[in-house]
Amino acid sequence: MTTAVIIGTGNVARHLFDAFRVTKSVKVVQVLGRSQIALAFFKEVCETAPLTGAIKDADIYIIAVSDDAVIPVSQLLKLKNKFTVHTSGSLKAGELHQPSRKGVLYPLQTFSREREINFREVPVCIEAEDPDDLEILKAVAGALSDRVYELPFSKRRQLHLAAVLVNNFGNHLCHLADELLRAEMLPFEMMLPLIRETTAKLERITPREAQTGPARRGDLKTMEEQLKLLPEGTYRELYDLMNNSIKKTYAKDV
């Protein structure tokens, strides 16, 4: 049995906590957080404490807070010679304030309060400075997911960047589309079968193969007319940028 302390009370912390609860090999013995209200979620089944409070003994300390809070939060924690990891895709293990035994447990997923996640299929990327700690981390990550990857920082941050493109920018494209539809009193719901199919295709073929649309076909007339339909500024810049990039991607094909 591996024991863990979770530091943080946000979506990642909650989903980790829930996922550990159904495993038999990892036990969360304490949750630390800034907000008493957020700690209430954990209080019924687990000890809780403020960030500056007394920390229980455990095999691993998991700092599950937003990227920009990792360093300040790690500075607050009174941990000495304890194995401490963060859950960020974009920070080095070394950025933790602890003097030694640092690591990373990065789950590649977007977590929201209201949605359950099947953690077993989430890629979990791990890294540890110390070989013994790496064994602890493998056990912890393996208790969560069937897809554990030991990755150095250089690969992890590229993965996080790819996730920003796919998830954050992909979602924002949907928002921009939603705004266009609202202006015509059309419901975004009309897009859902298309979105489902767009992503379902990627389960079987590469995005390069899946590409369709005016830019892929070289349909200049449609592109000219669509550009004129768009508001000036962001929309037009984006339209040109993406179409040119698509054209460039397939220019090598004859």
Place this chain on the structure above:
Amino acid sequence: MTTAVIIGTGNVARHLFDAFRVTKSVKVVQVLGRSQIALAFFKEVCETAPLTGAIKDADIYIIAVSDDAVIPVSQLLKLKNKFTVHTSGSLKAGELHQPSRKGVLYPLQTFSREREINFREVPVCIEAEDPDDLEILKAVAGALSDRVYELPFSKRRQLHLAAVLVNNFGNHLCHLADELLRAEMLPFEMMLPLIRETTAKLERITPREAQTGPARRGDLKTMEEQLKLLPEGTYRELYDLMNNSIKKTYAKDV
């Protein structure tokens, strides 16, 4: 029983043909196409002819070819006083060469050869110049889908543009992410649970609500470092453009 002739042998034509085959209210009596090889797909169960061949009598003629082929193909067809529609999101009904009885049947979906589509959930947008023809079109569209929308050109083209953003550009974002991953020898497959979750969220909440990531949080440090990781040119321009657009979208929120 409504009779139909399909003009075209590509993905849209095939999927329409398959969808009509399982209905009892619409019968495809002929398929016209340029390519004898492509016509072979239809030949076993239906009469076929070249584009300039003799056309059978039918209630509706559906030109299901790519946007840039609609006008030239419609010019080839010897149709007189016949109800003729195209399946394009970006063209007016009036662009058809036929002198009268023009219309549109636009299915809002991306069709690929290898994937089956549940046509009943695909939004089908219709338009017809003549009220009697509109009744024919309603019957035909209703035989295909439970989601039939009668929309003027101004709304249909905006819908098509939104679909380009969501589907074509969304897919290209995935390709750009794939290229970043390949450079680090990471498999695109690692992105799939994230992609599934990103789109599943949109079934319940708006894209505006679903937004996460460094730009949404105002995490300047992560954005600065990610920008430096990207190749110059398209990637960096896209990164700045999308992040600025996300920041602008949420700047109104306090």
